[in-house]
Each structure stands twice: as C-alpha cells, then as structure tokens.
Amino acid sequence: xxxxxxxxxxxxxxxxxxxxxxxxxxxxxxxxxxxxxxxxxxxxxxxxxxxxxxxxxxxxxxxxxxxxxxxxxxxxxxxxxxxxxxxxxxxxxxxxxxxxxxxxxxxxxxxxxxxxxxxxxxxxxxxxxxxxxxxxxxxxxxxxxxxxxxxxxxx
Numbered sequence: 001x002x003x004x005x006x007x008x009x010x011x012x013x014x015x016x017x018x019x020x021x022x023x024x025x026x027x028x029x030x031x032x033x034x035x036x037x038x039x040x041x042x043x044x045x046x047x048x049x050x051x052x053x054x055x056x057x058x059x060x061x062x063x064x065x066x067x068x069x070x071x072x073x074x075x076x077x078x079x080x081x082x083x084x085x086x087x088x089x090x091x092x093x094x095x096x097x098x099x100x101x102x103x104x105x106x107x108x109x110x111x112x113x114x115x116x117x118x119x120x121x122x123x124x125x126x127x128x129x130x131x132x133x134x135x136x137x138x139x140x141x142x143x144x145x146x147x148x149x150x151x152x153x154x155x
Contacts, residue, residue, distance in 0.1 A: 041137070042140055062144075106119075107119040125148075126148035
C-alpha cells in the first residue's frame with residue numbers, strides 16, 4: 001500500500017503540492033493590478049523632488065525635459081549629467097505638495113506603447129504631463145506639461 005494511503009492522506013504528495021501552488025497563484029492573481037508604468041514614473045519623479053534627490057530626479061526626466069532644464073539653468077544641452085547635477089539646486093517640497101501624485105491618473109494613451117499623459121494635481125492646479133517611453137523605461141516630460149481642466153470642467 002502507498003505511504004500516503006497508510007497515513008490517511010487521500011491525495012498523493014505531488015497532488016497536494018500542485019493544489020497548494022494553484023491556491024497561491026489564485027491568491028496572487030486576486031490583488032490589485034500593478035499601476036500603469038507612466039504613473040510609476042510620475043510618482044518617482046515627485047518622490048525624488050520631495051527628497052531633494054537631484055540624481056534620481058534627473059533620471060526620471062525625458063530627453064526633451066532634460067534639454068529644457070539645462071537651458072533654464074544656462075547650460076548647453078551638451079553638458080554632462082554630472083555638470084547638470086552641480087548646477088541643480090533642489091529643496092524638499094519647495095514649490096508643491098509632494099503627496100499629491102497619489103491622485104494621478106492616465107488620461108491619454110493608455111494603450112500607446114510610447115506616450116501617455118498623466119493628469120494630477122500639482123501646486124493647487126490640475127496638470128497634464130506627458131510621460132514617454134525611453135529605452136526600456138518611462139520618463140516624465142515635465143516641461144511638456146499643460147494645465148488641465150479646472151474642477152468641474154469636462155475633460
């Protein structure tokens with residue numbers, strides 16, 4: 001008689017393991033879907049600003065915004081990242097409320113593999129900020145942002 005039958009176990013050990021794996025997979029599948037990668041990039045940018053982490057902030061910006069940032073700082077667009085970081089002076093939460101990005105939503109391009117628009121409150125206003133696929137990651141085109149609809153306005 002098989003060992004599992006003598007022990008009173010009605011299922012062979014392999015069947016129990018398969019059932020356990022199936023239960024775990026089902027439970028994992030029941031969680032909330034992961035946030036859109038554009039939302040993740042948007043939140044990472046604001047988190048870096050909130051921590052005054054210039055290196056992380058720069059890494060979250062799309063190339064058009066990096067170029068605009070360099071120009072705003074009086075630098076040539078060809079300067080290196082280290083030269084940019086030397087000039088960049090971030091202060092935690094200096095001009096906006098850093099906890100607001102949790103209210104962000106994708107309002108355009110949800111199915112677009114290269115570009116999305118995230119809408120969220122920043123400094124008391126609603127903004128629409130493009131987020132672009134750059135290589136394998138998503139980057140925020142901060143200087144491409146436009147004011148969104150006021151509260152109560154239609155999209």
